[in-house]
Amino acid sequence: MAASREQESVARVLVHEGGFSNHPADPGGATMKGVTQRVYDAYSRSKGLATRSVKSITSLELFEIYDRQYWDAVKGDQLPAGVDYVVFDGAVNSGPKQSILWLQRALGSLYRGRPDGVIGLATIAAVQACNNHDALIDRICDQRLNFMRHLSTWSVFGKGWSARVAEVRSIGQAWATGEMPQPASFCDGGQSKAFVEDARAAPSTAPADAAAGAGVGGLGISGTLQGLQERLSPLSYASEWVGRVVVILAIVSAALAIGGIAYSWYARRKAKRLADALGGA
Structure with missing residues (x-):
């Protein structure tokens, strides 16, 4: 982890994620510090290791997963201060593709392409063309909250998600404006995964x-x-x-x-x- 903001971002995400959780309504299932059992199993198999409970994840494994599957997936080192953290936190909570979609949609007309959930040259160019990262973070967080409100699990986790996104917004904007960001705090329910698969069904015509x-x-x-x-x-x-x-x-x-x-x-x-x-x- 060469980038200093990556270390600081991971530290704050870990606070938001807490320890072990396995809420019956959480689509992530058994999760330890933000890493689900499914993700941990895939990681173990990629290393040729036997799968085991995610409760047993080591610090080295945890940081390697965060680095490769989330920070690198959103190209955190190529994003501006504050934006990198906001997109990274969203990736851990809802998956990299979904968080990148929020970024691409928040970029508006600066992003010349169809939102696809993949950060390529067009996305990076649009971010570089944006001269107000504070406002960009606002729009990303607004996209994220609107998405969450349309999930079937909003009634269960909405309060925790709202608190988490509010804190992510504040921390990200502090970094974007060169201020000292506040410490993160754990918001009960905010660690639950917010996946698109749990979106409410559209009414039939x-x-x-x-x-x-x-x-x-x-x-x-x-x-x-x-x-x-x-x-x-x-x-x-x-x-x-x-x-x-x-x-x-x-x-x-x-x-x-x-x-x-x-x-x-x-x-x-x-x-x-x-x-x-x-x-x-």
Whole structure:
């Protein structure tokens, strides 16, 4: 770990991650100091070692995983002070791809490409063209919080995540403006993993489309019956009965059509907001 900010960033992330956790609602499962059992198993296999409980992870293994799988993955040494830490913390909590997506989207028009969750020349060039890293950190953290609010686990971990992101924002902006950042503090629940796989499902438009279709079809039938009523007009009793059916069918059909169209609009709008929050991951 050659970069001094990497060491300081890791130290703060470790405080946010705490020790061992295995909350039943945490998609990361058994996790030790931010490293999940799955990640630790993959690391052990890559070294030709037998897998074992993540509780047994050594300091050397921990720092090697943080260095290779998170800091290097987000190219921390090529990012400006503060931005490096903010993107790195997000990578440990939600995966490098997701954190890079937040960065790319936060860069706005400076990033000339489609957000893909990979830091390449275009992303680095956009970061270098940004002359206000303080504001960039604000936008990254806003992206991160909006993403988290759309996860099914927000009701369980939202308070802890909010506290963690607020502290990450403050520390990152202090570094970006050349000030001394505050020490990190542990926020219970903030260590839980926030993965895109736990995003809330977008509402289906199928029932609404079916209702709208049925309503339009019903209006067509009511028109047919209206014609029948006119032909039966000499038979007053039959004509009156058909007329009542026409009115009822027309009202129900109109309600179905309007309700279906309205809910379809709502569902599509909500699905778009969800897609925007998830950043195209």
